[in-house]
Amino acid sequence: xxxxxxxxxxxxxxxxxxxxxxxxxxxxxxxxxxxxxxxxxxxxxxxxxxxxxxxxxxxxxxxxxxxxxxxxxxxxxxxxxxxxxxxxxxxxxxxxxxxxxxxxxxxxxxxxxxxxxxxxxxxxxxxxxxxxxxxxxxxxxxxxxxxxxxxxxxxxxxxxxxxxxxxxxxxxxxxxxxxxxxxxxxxxxxxxxxxxxxxxxxxxxxxxxxxxxxxxxxxxxxxxxxxxxxxxxxxxxxxxxxxxxxxxxxxxxxxxxxxxxxxxxxxxxxxxxxxxxxxxxxxxxxxxxxxxxxxxxxxxxxxxxxxxxxxxxxxxxxxxxxxxxxxxxxxxxxxxxxxxxxxxxxxxxxxxxxxxxxxxxxxxxxxxxxxxxxxxxxxxxxxxxxxxxxxxxxxxxxxxxxxxxxxxxxxxxxxxxxxxx
Amino acid sequence: xxxxxxxxxxxxxxxxxxxxxxxxxxxxxxxxxxxxxxxxxxxxxxxxxxxxxxxxxxxxxxxxxxxxxxxxxxxxxxxxxxxxxxxxxxxxxxxxxxxxxxxxxxxxxxxxxxxxxxxxxxxxxxxxxxxxxxxxxxxxxxxxxxxxxxxxxxxxxxxxxxxxxxxxxxxxxxxxxxxxxxxxxxxxxxxxxxxxxxxxxxxxxxxxxxxxxxxxxxxxxxxxxxxxxxxxxxxxxxxxxxxxxxxxxxxxxxxxxxxxx
Numbered sequence: 140x141x142x143x144x145x146x147x148x149x150x151x152x153x154x155x156x157x158x159x160x161x162x163x164x165x166x167x168x169x170x171x172x173x174x175x176x177x178x179x180x181x182x183x184x185x186x187x188x189x190x191x192x193x194x195x196x197x198x199x200x201x202x203x204x205x206x207x208x209x210x211x212x213x214x215x216x217x218x219x220x221x222x223x224x225x226x227x228x229x230x231x232x233x234x235x236x237x238x239x240x241x242x243x244x245x246x247x248x249x250x251x252x253x254x255x256x257x258x259x260x261x262x263x264x265x266x267x268x269x270x271x272x273x274x275x276x277x278x279x280x281x282x283x284x285x286x287x288x289x290x291x292x293x294x295x296x297x298x299x300x301x302x303x304x305x306x307x308x309x310x311x312x313x314x315x316x317x318x319x320x321x322x323x324x325x326x327x328x329x330x331x332x333x334x335x336x337x338x339x340x341x342x343x344x345x346x347x348x349x350x351x352x353x354x355x356x357x358x359x360x361x362x363x364x365x366x367x368x369x370x371x372x373x374x375x376x377x378x379x380x381x382x383x384x385x386x387x388x389x390x391x392x393x394x395x396x397x398x399x400x401x402x403x404x405x406x407x408x409x410x411x412x413x414x415x416x417x418x419x420x421x422x423x424x425x426x427x428x429x430x431x432x433x434x435x436x437x438x439x440x441x442x443x444x445x446x447x448x449x450x451x452x453x454x455x456x457x458x459x460x461x462x463x464x465x466x467x468x469x470x471x472x473x474x475x476x477x478x479x480x481x482x483x484x485x486x487x488x489x490x491x492x493x494x495x496x497x498x499x500x501x502x503x504x505x506x507x508x509x510x511x512x513x514x515x516x517x518x519x520x521x522x523x524x525x526x527x528x529x530x531x532x533x534x535x536x537x538x539x540x541x542x543x544x545x546x547x548x549x550x551x552x553x554x555x556x557x558x559x560x
Numbered sequence: 561x562x563x564x565x566x567x568x569x570x571x572x573x574x575x576x577x578x579x580x581x582x583x584x585x586x587x588x589x590x591x592x593x594x595x596x597x598x599x600x601x602x603x604x605x606x607x608x609x610x611x612x613x614x615x616x617x618x619x620x621x622x623x624x625x626x627x628x629x630x631x632x633x634x635x636x637x638x639x640x641x642x643x644x645x646x647x648x649x650x651x652x653x654x655x656x657x658x659x660x661x662x663x664x665x666x667x668x669x670x671x672x673x674x675x676x677x678x679x680x681x682x683x684x685x686x687x688x689x690x691x692x693x694x695x696x697x698x699x700x701x702x703x704x705x706x707x708x709x710x711x712x713x714x715x716x717x718x719x720x721x722x723x724x725x726x727x728x729x730x731x732x733x734x735x736x737x738x739x740x741x742x743x744x745x746x747x748x749x750x751x752x753x754x755x756x757x758x759x760x761x762x763x764x765x766x767x768x769x770x771x772x773x774x775x776x777x778x779x780x781x782x783x784x785x786x787x788x789x790x791x792x793x794x795x796x797x798x799x800x801x802x803x804x805x806x807x808x809x810x811x812x813x814x815x816x817x818x819x820x821x
Contacts, residue, residue, distance in 0.1 A: 179649055215820070242818075246809075249818065258676040299814045361813040363656060363666050366679055411679045413664060418681050453681045455735070457688070495615065495791050496691035525621050525645035559646035 180205040180560055187553035197324060197551040198281050199226040215242045230320055238290050251295045256288050260422050261409045263461050267422040267445045268370060268407030271355060273316040273377040278325055280514055280546055289314060303360050310353040313344045315400060316377040327545055335393040341379055343400040370407035375400045380430030380438035401430050420449040432477040442470040457492035483508040497522040512538025526559040589709030592723045592743055597704050599748045601776050602802030604630040609797050611692050616790035623690055628806055634659035636701055637811035641821050652816050661705045670816040677816045686735035693763060693784040693793040706730055720744040720751050747777035762788040776802055
């Protein structure tokens with residue numbers, strides 16, 4: 140069904156364009172059709188150098204996105220296509236449909252069907268209630284979070300009241316988070332190379348299925364001085380829990396492991412409100428029954444609370460400061476769990492624009508309070524002309540073997556040229 | 561009879577004199593500011609405008625914006641969609657502006673790359689708007705009560721017979737220390753505005769093309785010359801319609817979330 144919708148969206152956009160050309164005999168009609176279409180996109184080239192020896196490239200890719208929109212009042216179609224050449228991770232080279240959906244808007248409702256990115260929540264660079272679209276971990280820490288969300292095949296229906304919006308999402312095809320390929324600069328091997336790994340195929344729901352569908356609902360209100368939303372998401376865990384058991388045979392030590400995606404219900408709450416030059420934000424998610432990795436190879440089913448408090452400060456003169464504190468809190472904690480009971484983290488983003496807002500210098504830090512590990516991105520981006528920008532950055536990673544430290548070898552300086560059209 | 565007639569003329573004279581005195585008394589700085597603020601511009605507006613940013617070397621950048629606004633008594637809701645340039649295309653702003661100075665405006669921003677809506681501070685209206693020389697306050701309707709207004713006199717500027725008005729912000733932390741406006745007596749449009757900070761003149765707004773559309777005076781071309789940073793912005797109205805009957809549903813966050821008008 141979803142493939143059918145994607146195909147319909149494609150057909151709608153492409154054949155409509157064809158009809159538009161075919162209608163060339165009637166100039167008025169052709170103009171009308173041409174006005175309904177819009178093409179835009181961007182192309183960018185990113186190149187980096189590892190800050191440590193051997194100073195080789197960590198990121199080297201050219202990427203292009205083309206977006207086609209067709210607006211016929213009663214129906215709106217959107218198609219975006221990605222093409223990439225990656226000189227570091229071969230698997231990333233290729234072309235694919237990023238999003239393809241159709242939308243109809245009524246007086247008090249709208250419906251969007253097809254492959255789409257769905258974003259919830261109010262956090263900056265972190266995901267608390269934002270769990271609809273899974274994450275692409277292929278090159279973590281190098282992409283902005285905006286580029287790390289994977290689209291899902293879904294139907295999204297909204298009822299639009301005067302002060303309340305109700306959103307219902309149906310995802311009939313499960314899509315898991317994308318992990319880095321083994322051997323990639325970004326892959327994390329949990330066992331030494333000397334240990335033979337026997338991987339059983341990931342146990343996850345396949346294909347279109349009502350039984351295996353994911354469902355979400357959100358109620359939100361945006362009023363004078365206060366925004367708030369509550370949500371529930373009945374889903375599969377995008378990241379598999381890992382069952383493993385070591386063994387010994389005539390070939391030596393081995394580890395037999397099985398990644399398994401399990402059902403999960405996530406309850407969410409977020410809010411924001413302004414006060415003078417500040418906007419205060421909060422977000423919380425209660426993960427009921429999530430399987431968490433354990434040191435004995437038997438994941439435990441636990442409830443998990445993620446919460447975040449943040450503040451944006453715009454003091455003027457093109458300064459922006461964003462600070463956040465967040466925590467992952469495992470309830471009914473057991474010492475056998477791989478994660479700690481609390482995993483608090485703070486983030487700080489400071490940016491300033493210069494030269495009539497053509498030059499932006501920013502510094503973003505993610506800092507784990509438990510072990511002092513952090514990632515820091517210092518970046519300068521200059522808008523050379525409309526649509527053409529050049530950015531230079533330094534991603535510094537500090538730590539040992541924690542969530543950030545395990546990538547410390549990939550600290551890099553990088554440059555990026557981006558052209559939007 | 562003669563006494564009655566004299567009394568009648570006396571009463572008429574007194575009535576005229578008192579009315580004239582009342583008008584003169586009302587026409588102080590605040591009254592002129594009210595005339596500018598309450599200038600008829602329909603119940604709602606739909607416009608497309610082009611902002612050309614010119615730097616000190618003469619290099620230009622262009623922003624094309626589609627804007628809709630609707631009055632709710634003395635409050636106003638407006639929504640803006642950027643059509644150009646490509647790197648900010650489809651960026652949208654929604655703002656609910658309140659005439660009551662104690663009520664902070666509500667503002668939300670939709671960034672297409674993030675595909676999500678974010679509330680932004682309503683207080684920082686003195687920030688420059690998307691690299692132009694206009695602040696959010698300059699392009700919106702600033703409440704009359706945010707300034708103390710003084711009528712400095714009458715002056716002719718570029719053929720316009722004007723009131724010269726000085727406005728000093730009540731808030732000492734405001735971006736401007738004072739503004740001097742030349743308000744056309746016919747259209748009630750400020751055809752020239754000089755903006756000063758504590759160090760002196762920082763920018764000048766001049767109206768280059770002022771015409772009537774139906775019964776409404778409309779500024780089709782204006783220029784903000786930011787002398788303090790050698791940068792200017794030319795704002796041109798490409799099209800405008802008044803009283804389109806736009807519904808309230810357009811001015812909701814749900815419209816931003818859709819990513820299009």
